[in-house]
Structure formats: C-alpha cells, structure tokens
Amino acid sequence: MSSTHGKIYWTAFLVIIALLTVAPLVLPEFWRRFLTEILIWGLLAMSSDLLIGYTGMVSFGHSAFFGLGMYGAAAALLAVKPPSLGLAILYGLAGSAGVALFVAYFSTRLRDIYFSITTLIFAQIFYVVIFTWTEVTGGENGLSFSRPVLGLAGIYTVPFTTTTLHWFILFVVALSYLLLRRITQSPFGMVLQSIRENEARTRAIGYPVERYKMIAVMLSGLFAGLAGVLYAVQNRFAAPDFVYFLVSGEVVIYNVMGGIGTLLGPIVGAAFFLGLREFFSRVFPYLAAAFNLPQIAEFPYLIPVGVIFIAMVIFLPQGLLGFMRRWLNE
Amino acid sequence: MTAQPLAAPLISVEQIHTFYGKSHILHGVSLQVGTGEVVGLLGRNGVGKSTTLKSIMGLVTPRSGRVLLQGQAITNTPAHKLARRGIAYVPEDRRIFRLLTVMENLRTGLDRPEVGEARRKELLDKVFSYFPRLAERRGQAGGTLSGGEQQMLAIARAMMLEPKIILLDEPTEGLMPRLVGQIGEIINALHHEGVAILLVEQNVPLTLQASQRVYFMEKGMIRHEAPAAEVKIDDPVVRQYLGV
Amino acid sequence: MSLLGDIPWDLVVIQSINGIVTGMILALVASGLTLIFGIMEVVNFAHGELFMLGAYIGVVVLTAGGSFWLALLSATFVIALLGAALQIVTLRPLLGRDPLTTILVTFGVSLVLQNYALWQFGPVARKIREPISGHFALLYLQYPWYRLVIAALSAALIGALYLFLRYGRYGVWIRATTQDRVMAEAMGIPVTSVHTAVFAIGAGLAAASGVLFGPLVGVNHTMGLDWVLKAFIVVVVGGMGNLGGSIAASIFISLLEAYASIWVSPSQAIIFSSLVLILTLLFRPTGLFVPTPK
Numbered sequence: 100m101s102s103t104h105g106k107i108y109w110t111a112f113l114v115i116i117a118l119l120t121v122a123p124l125v126l127p128e129f130w131r132r133f134l135t136e137i138l139i140w141g142l143l144a145m146s147s148d149l150l151i152g153y154t155g156m157v158s159f160g161h162s163a164f165f166g167l168g169m170y171g172a173a174a175a176l177l178a179v180k181p182p183s184l185g186l187a188i189l190y191g192l193a194g195s196a197g198v199a200l201f202v203a204y205f206s207t208r209l210r211d212i213y214f215s216i217t218t219l220i221f222a223q224i225f226y227v228v229i230f231t232w233t234e235v236t237g238g239e240n241g242l243s244f245s246r247p248v249l250g251l252a253g254i255y256t257v258p259f260t261t262t263t264l265h266w267f268i269l270f271v272v273a274l275s276y277l278l279l280r281r282i283t284q285s286p287f288g289m290v291l292q293s294i295r296e297n298e299a300r301t302r303a304i305g306y307p308v309e310r311y312k313m314i315a316v317m318l319s320g321l322f323a324g325l326a327g328v329l330y331a332v333q334n335r336f337a338a339p340d341f342v343y344f345l346v347s348g349e350v351v352i353y354n355v356m357g358g359i360g361t362l363l364g365p366i367v368g369a370a371f372f373l374g375l376r377e378f379f380s381r382v383f384p385y386l387a388a389a390f391n392l393p394q395i396a397e398f399p400y401l402i403p404v405g406v407i408f409i410a411m412v413i414f415l416p417q418g419l420l421g422f423m424r425r426w427l428n429e
Numbered sequence: 430m431t432a433q434p435l436a437a438p439l440i441s442v443e444q445i446h447t448f449y450g451k452s453h454i455l456h457g458v459s460l461q462v463g464t465g466e467v468v469g470l471l472g473r474n475g476v477g478k479s480t481t482l483k484s485i486m487g488l489v490t491p492r493s494g495r496v497l498l499q500g501q502a503i504t505n506t507p508a509h510k511l512a513r514r515g516i517a518y519v520p521e522d523r524r525i526f527r528l529l530t531v532m533e534n535l536r537t538g539l540d541r542p543e544v545g546e547a548r549r550k551e552l553l554d555k556v557f558s559y560f561p562r563l564a565e566r567r568g569q570a571g572g573t574l575s576g577g578e579q580q581m582l583a584i585a586r587a588m589m590l591e592p593k594i595i596l597l598d599e600p601t602e603g604l605m606p607r608l609v610g611q612i613g614e615i616i617n618a619l620h621h622e623g624v625a626i627l628l629v630e631q632n633v634p635l636t637l638q639a640s641q642r643v644y645f646m647e648k649g650m651i652r653h654e655a656p657a658a659e660v661k662i663d664d665p666v667v668r669q670y671l672g673v
Numbered sequence: 674m675s676l677l678g679d680i681p682w683d684l685v686v687i688q689s690i691n692g693i694v695t696g697m698i699l700a701l702v703a704s705g706l707t708l709i710f711g712i713m714e715v716v717n718f719a720h721g722e723l724f725m726l727g728a729y730i731g732v733v734v735l736t737a738g739g740s741f742w743l744a745l746l747s748a749t750f751v752i753a754l755l756g757a758a759l760q761i762v763t764l765r766p767l768l769g770r771d772p773l774t775t776i777l778v779t780f781g782v783s784l785v786l787q788n789y790a791l792w793q794f795g796p797v798a799r800k801i802r803e804p805i806s807g808h809f810a811l812l813y814l815q816y817p818w819y820r821l822v823i824a825a826l827s828a829a830l831i832g833a834l835y836l837f838l839r840y841g842r843y844g845v846w847i848r849a850t851t852q853d854r855v856m857a858e859a860m861g862i863p864v865t866s867v868h869t870a871v872f873a874i875g876a877g878l879a880a881a882s883g884v885l886f887g888p889l890v891g892v893n894h895t896m897g898l899d900w901v902l903k904a905f906i907v908v909v910v911g912g913m914g915n916l917g918g919s920i921a922a923s924i925f926i927s928l929l930e931a932y933a934s935i936w937v938s939p940s941q942a943i944i945f946s947s948l949v950l951i952l953t954l955l956f957r958p959t960g961l962f963v964p965t966p967k
Contacts (some may be wrong), residue, residue, distance in 0.1 A: 158775050200931055209958070212716055215776060216905050217954060220947050223902055232940050344902075348780050355777060399788035409781040410773055413766045487858060512861035523857045526849050536862040538851050540842045590861060 101156070104429055107418045110295035123265045132333075136299050137264045137373055138264060138272045139329045141366030145279060152360030153283050155295030159347040160202055160218030163225040164320040166342030167194035168327025170229065173337040182247040188328050191267050193326020196317060198225065203316035207309050210298075210392055226342040241338030244331075259332075268329050272366075277363055280320065283428070291315055358418025361427045367420055373402045378420035385424045437500070439464045439625050440485060440516075445494030445504075447477075454480045456649040457494065459572065462594060465623045467616060469636035470656065472646035472670055478629040479521055479647070482596040484626070486518045487511045513541070515593035517593045521629075523583040527572030529565055534571050534582055538589030556585045559615060577608040584615060594625035601632045613639055633671060634662055645670040653663055683812050684935050689747045690776045690811070693924060694820045694932030697827035700923035701882040702900055702956045703907040705875030711914025712851040713868050715764060718779035720904060721897025722786035725792055725881025727752045728892040729790060734820070741804030741884075748884045749877040756876025783897070790894040798891025801884065816934055820934050830881060832919060834874075836913055847871055851914070903941070906950045912960020924959065925949075 119138075123131045143165050150156045171194030172187040179186055187422045229236045236242065248258045249267060259267070282288050290311055293301045304310045331337055339347075348371070357368025379400035387396035417424065438461040445454040445571045460528040462468045470478050480538060483489045485496055487508040496504045512518075517538075526534050535556065539549055557564035560581045568572060571582060577620065580600055587595050597616075601609045609632065614641045616626055630636045636643060637657050647670055698912050704718050725750040735743035765776050808815035832905045838844040850857040859862045883896075890896065903926065911922030929949065930942035953961050 147800070157776070179715065205955070209954055212772060212776070212955060213958065215773065216716070216909060218950070220902065220950055223948050227941055227943060231938060330772065345784075347896075348784075351777065352781070397792060398794050401784050401788040402792070405781045405785035409763055409778055409785070412777050412781065413762055413763065416770070416774065488855060488859065508855075509861050509863045510856040512859055518859040520856070520859075524853055526850055526852050526856070529845065529848060533845050533848075536842070536845050537862065541861065586860065633906065643728070 103425070104261045108426075117267050118194070120266060123353075124197055128261065131265060132260055133373070133377070135261075135333060135361050137366070137370045138265075138268050138428065139326050139333065139371065140350075140353065140369040142272045142275055143326040143358070144327065144350050144365030144369050145276065145321050145362055146326065147350050148354055148362055149279060149283070149291075149319045149322070150315055151354050152364075153288060154291040154312065154317070155298075156312065157215045157216055157351065158218045158316075158319070158345060159351065159388055160206075160222040161319075161350050162346035163198050163202070163222040163343060163344050164195040164323035165327040165330070165346070166225065166229065166337075167198045168192065168324030169326070169331045169337040170194060170236060170242070170327075170330035170339060172328040173244055175246040175257060176247060176331070179243065184234050184332070185245040187247055187332065188259060191328035191331070192321055192324050195320050195327065199317045199320025201322075202320070203313040206241070207312040207316060219347065222342065222344045222347050225343070226339060232341045236339070239339065241336055241340075243336040244263075246332060246335050258279045260341075261358070264333060265401055268333065269331060271325065275325065276366075279322065285363065287311070287314070287410045320392065326374060354418075355416075356408060356411055356418055358420035358424060361420045362426060363416050364424075366418035368418065371419060376400050377429055379403050437464075438462060438497075439466070439499060440627070441486060441495075441497040441500075442481070443495045443497070445481075445484055445491035445496065447480055447489055447491045449480075449489070454649055455484065455491070455596065458484075458646075458649070459494075460623050460654075462627050464593070465625050466642070467620050467621065467626045467628060467640045469627045469640035469643035470627060471631070471643055471647060471667075472634060474631075476646045477649040478646055479598050482518065482598050482627065484642075486516060488518070496588055499598050512538075512590055513592070517587035517590045517592035517595045517611045519583045519587050519595060519597050521598040521602065522556065523579045525571040525574075525579050525582050525611055527570065529571055530568050531571060531574070532567045533581055534586050535589050538586050541590075545643060546627065552589060552591070555589055556626055559588075559618065560585050560619075576603055580604060580608070580612070582654075588619075592624060595619065596627050596628060599631065599637060609635060631671070637662065639651055680816070681935060685932065686812060687814060687816075688931040689928065690816070690820075692928035694742075694824045696924035696927030697824040697831075698882050698886050698921040699900070699903060699907060699927055701827045701830055701885070701917040702879050703904045703911070703923050704834060706849075706904050706913065707908045707916060707919040708834075709875045710870055710908065711916075712847065712871050713764075715775040715872075716779065716905075717872075718776055718805030718901065719759070719778075719783040719786060720875070721899075722783045722790070723752050723756060723876045723879040724787060724883040724898035724900055725733035725790060725894060727883030728757070728801065728896065729794055729799070729883075730880065730885045731801050731884035731887050732794075732892050736802060741802075745802075745881060745884045748880040752880030753873040754770055757873040759874035759876075764872070765865065772958035773779075783901070787894055788895065794894065796894070797935070798893040800891060801887030803888040819888060823889075824943075825923075826885060827882070827953060830878065834878070835916070837886050843867075843870070854865075900945075903946065905945050910950055910953045910961050915960055918960050925961075 120133070122134055126134065133348045143161060146160045147158055151157050168191040171191035175187040175190035176182040181386060202221050206221070209217055225408050230238060232238070246259055249263065269377030290301065290306055294308055294311060298308060353368035353369070353372055354365045357366065358372050383398040387393055411418070420427070441464040442458060442460045444457045444459050445455055446453065446457055450615065458481055460479070462518065465587060470481065472478050484491050487503065487506050490505060495502055495505070498514065498516065535553065539552060561579055562578055563585055567577065571579065584600065600612050604612070616628065619626060628636060628640060637660055640650050640657045643655060643657050643660060644651050647668060652670060653666055698773050702724055706717055709715055709717050723736060729746040730751055731744040735741065755807060759782060763782060764775060764897050767778060803817065803819040805819050807818045811819060834942065846857070846862050846867055849860070850864050854864055907922045908919050908924055910922070910926065911918030926946045926949065929945055933942040933945045
C-alpha cells in the first residue's frame, strides 16, 4: 500500500467513523435506530462478503448463522441473571460457530450452484427446527429478554442508552471491519482469493482447498453470529423469522448492490437497500393520498426495490462500490 | 503468392482478425471459395484453421474484416441463420448429438419448413445411399456409433441442410486408412453435385487429390495459395508449412 | 416383531396415496425446473412464484364464472407468456455471464412476483373449488376422487411433455440444444428462441401445477416458497437436467415426507428430504436416479 493511498484511506475511515459517532447525537430517535440497524445488517452482509467476494462461494445460509447468534445471546441473557453482555457474546458466537462447522463440513465439498442450494436448504432446516422446537426456542413467538448492561459485572456497569448502544455497536462493527480487512489481506486471504479465481489451479499447487474453505465458512459464520448477538442486544427479542432463507437472500442482495469483494460495499448495500425500503414505504402512501389512489397506499416496497436489484445485476453487476474494489483492497 | 481473385466467389473472407478473449488468433486472413469449388486449407496444429471456419460459420465473430456470402456481408450473422442460407459446418470432433438417434441427428438439418414430404424422402434416400451403414443404424443413439460412423453421420447431417458449401474440419483425423479413402470419395461426389467445400486437413495427399486450390496457413495468416495440381507432395512449400 | 406391529399400516396406505398424489404435482413442477436448468443452466428461483401466480389466475377465472378446466388452460397459457417475457427481459442479457447471476436475478424476480401477488390479492388465502366432488371409501376414510384425478392429470401432462420431447419436431430441437448448444445453432436451430420457449413451457407447467394443487390447500402469496425448496431438492436428487430422474425423485421425496408425517408434523418432514439431499450430494452428486455419472 503506497503511503498516499494509506493516508487517504485512513483519513476517510476516521472521518466516516467520526460522522457515525456524532450522528446519534443529532438524529431523531427513529433514524438513530435506523442507523444502528444498518450497522448490524452491514456487519452480517460484510461477513458473507468474505465468502462471496473473496472465496467465490455464494452462501444462502447466513440467516442460520445470524439466527443462532441471536438465539445464543438470548439463551445467555435468559439463563444467567443479571444478564451479562460478555456471556451473551460468548454464547452467540458459540452457537453460530457450531452451525458454521456443521455447514462447513457438508458444503465445502460442493461447487458453485450445489453449494448455494445446500446452504439454502440448511438454513431452512434450522428454521424448521427453531420454529417447531417451541419449548427451547419459543417457536413462532420467539424469545424476549432484557438488555444487558455495558461493562464488567462487579467492576463497573452502566445501562445502555440508545446512544451508547449505538457507539458500542459502531465499535464492534468497525473492529470487525478492521479484522476482516486484515484477514483478507493476509496470506490466508490471498489463498482464498486464489480459490475464487481458479480453484483447480489452487488445488494443483498443493493447497488443501477444502480446509481453507471450511475456515472461511467458520470465520464468516462467526462474524454473522456476532451480528445476531448485536441484534438481540438491541431489540431484546429473538424470532425465527430471521432464520428464514429469505433473510439470507436479502443479505446477498446487500452484497451485490454494494459491491462484492470490497467489505465496505455490503455495508453500503445494506444502507442503500434499507434506505430504499424507507423511501418507498413512505412514498406510496403519500402518492396515494396526493392523487387519491388508495389502492397504491399499500404497494409493497419490495417491488420497486426488487426491480432495482434486478437492473443492478444486469447493468451494474460490480455494485455501487465496485469501481473502488481494487483501491479498497490495497 | 496469390492467383487472380475469383470473379464471383461463393465465400469471400477479407482480412479478418479473430480473437478468443485476449488471444489474437487470426491476423488478417483472406481467402475465397468459388461456387462448387473444393478448396483446401493446410497448416500445422494451432495456426487458426478451425478458427477460420468458425469465423465463416458465425460461431465466433471477427473483430475486424468481412465475411461475404455471394457478395453479401455475413460477418455478424448468427450461425443458425447461415445454416439456413446454405453454409454447413462439420466440426473437428464431429460433435454429433450423442443422445439423439441417427435419424434424429439427421432431422435437425432436415426439419426445415421449406422441405416438403417428398423432398425429405429424397434427401434421406440420397444420404443413405452414400452411407448405407447409417441406414442400418438409423434407430441407434449417436453415441453408440464408431468413430468412422460418427464422421459419416456428421457429414450426412450437414448434407441435410442442402448446403451451398460445407466447411469440413479435419474429417480424416483418427480414421483408418480405408475410411480416409471413403472420405475422399464422398468429397468428390459432393463436388460433382455442385457443393463447394472448404476442407481443413493435415492429410496432404488427400487434400491435394480432392481440391482444386489449396491455401497454406501459418500463425494466423494465409501464406501461400496455389492450384492443387501444381503442388507436389514433396514440394518444399509443403515441408515449410506442414513439416514438423 | 412388535416394531412392525407398531406401524399404523392403515395410515401407511393412506399416506402412500397422498404421497403419490403430491408426488405427481411436485413432478410437474420439478420437470419444468429441470428442463430449464438442463438447457440453459439457469436455476429458476422464481419457479415457485410462477406456480403461485398460476393458482391465482385459476382463482380469478373461477371467480369470474369460468370452469375449472378453463382456469387450468388460462393459467397455463398466461404464465407461459409471462415466463417468456421474463426470460427475454431478465435472462437473455445474462447470457455468457457467471451462472450464479441467474440465481440472483431469478431471486429478485421471485421477490417482485411474490409481493405483487400480496398487493394484488391480499394476505388472506383464497380457495379453488374442486372440479370433481365425491369420495370413495378408502379404509375408514372418505377419500376424495379429486385427488386421484389431479394425480392422473399431472401424469398425463408429464406424459405429454415426454412425448413432445421424444417425438415432436421441436422436441428434437430442444434435446439437441440441451446437448450441444453450439452445434444445434450450426444446424440452423434458433437457440435463443428455443431457450425462451423452454422457459415458457416450464412456466406453463408450474402454473398448471398451481391450479391443480389449488383445491388441496389455500391459494396464498407464500405458497410458492415451500414448493421451490422441495423442487430444488427433487431436481438435485433426481439429477439436474434429468427428466426421468426428477419424476422418480419427486415420488420418492413425497412418499418419504408423507410417511414421515405419520410421526412428525408436516413442517418437520422437510428435514427428512433435506437429509436425502445431503446424502445424495455427498455420495452421488450427479443424482440418485441417474444410472452412471456422465
């Protein structure tokens, strides 16, 4: 990385972090929460970029990792009183790691489309299990619990406010980004990218490709699980809806819209998608009232957003940040 | 190097440059085939002979230059339209439809709206008289035929299109000598019917015997052209462009 | 021996018939999906939505006073046209690109279609009335004739598809294009149009299944989701692109789930079929019902 590149990059990074830190102080409550949600979904999407953008494996199973992180945290927060943040994170990561190991073992032998379909089926298996195992998971209704406090029990604790929660989540997401960046630029990351470019050749050179893929899936699953923990902490409930494969599909949409292989792209993609969601959810009722067309008041936001997504796959497959891909990876 | 260009060639290829991705395969290839003429295209492996045929057939589009059929530009015309306009292609590895029967393979060329019942029967009878082995095996799947029979089927299938020209890519490759002779006879028979043939081959004697003119190709360019009758097998030209 | 005595044989008989009935419908859905994949390597995520929209068109026609058979025909025809339009607009531009982009695009299409149905028809499920009422005695149950009729109709449609592919002129075109796209083109077959036609046929078959299946369950905008997953399992287990395989796999998977439902709830039955999928992918990835890997 050349030094001017480095200077620009880190300056931009710090500026953005500063903006995100200040934002909750000036934004109204709704947008504060909205921004925090973008960070959480962005983290989830970023975790899947490790597989999609860097290893070339399109996973439709991230809803399972996310969900297990969420339910794992829920378990910790319900089982241990007073609810402990550290324990929630631990349980959540353990849960998602377990799922990731399972998925990794079975699916890394498979290529391309077969891998994607298998991850999808796995996500659905977990959904069904969570949905029907009502005694443990609360079934359809999910679980609700109270938010833990920030800090170490017995030494110093302070309850979260919306703002401090946002800062905590920003901290975790930013740290995750830096970690993932380090991983993708490491020799390990280089091997992953080589697998993406030409798996056969990488194997021929002598790399144990399956093992690398498994580790990639596990890492990806861990960060996805972390996103699940954050979600649980922020919203204080866990529900099976988040494990449904459509959620995985949306995550892939964030990745593609933002630009795969950039790590930041997925976060931008999540912001873009969620922003469009808010926009269209308001625009249609407004137009319905303005032009007296009540039937379009309920027009689903996913129709125009879906069309935009399709158009982007066809005409802008590199995504919003695609043009920066090289630059972001140096 | 060149003889006079033909007055009204059936196929005219003018300075085409064809790429596969970033690889520059054809560096300005020009050649002509007259109506009913058998023209040979000789050269070592990898010089671009197959690519030339594919460029004519529209399976690959030249980045520059032109391909003309009876004076009309067909450079960008897709292959399926050219097949209907009279260009038939017999590729290097035969590529018959392995899971279709012999009859079904023939039907892919025969089932054209302009071909009536009577004409269909005529064409089938003709092709089966050329290739009696295929008649015997008409209900068999293409993949169960021997190499030689598959080659016959590939040529028969092309004949179903009632083409003005057949692009034949290395028909004798991997065939026993007896079958090589049969290929030569078929080319002659087609020539007598007025079908033009652009024959890509490494078998020099067969090519010289069957063709009226031959081109010699090297590294993506035509280097030499001569009437077949004037080229002897031990010609230095032959050794230069085909010798190992 | 007592284990055998524990098996509720009467339920097994009933579930066998149920399994075959759903299996035939699933086969109809899956055959379209496998045909599309076989010829153009497209994994059509929106297939379940074509099924669902077919059922809704059935509802619309029936509500307007048409007969069930008119509903079946209209749905098939209209959705076939929709399929052709979708293929031309969203899939043709992707020719030559990474096949995973087709999953993405068809996923986007499925979201749009699903939400359109939600907006157009609302969240409440609709009912399609059975065209043939009446039951016959099956053990201690009154088993509706209609279920056997749909199984027979599905089988008939699949049979018609098979005959078309085997003996029809355009059937030969489709099979040739599936085997060797380049040579098919060199033989004068308009491959791009064949792709569109096959997509339309697959869509039409999905729509027909939707109408046939309508009377068994409520018609609702999410009904496609379950089917798309099952259809994927079937297509992989049966061997992608293998028509006979996906029919066999459909019956197999449906019977498996039907028997499993004796002991577990139907929503959990999918775990069993998923297990079969996993085992197939691990040990016979080209398909359980394919004789030898090609």
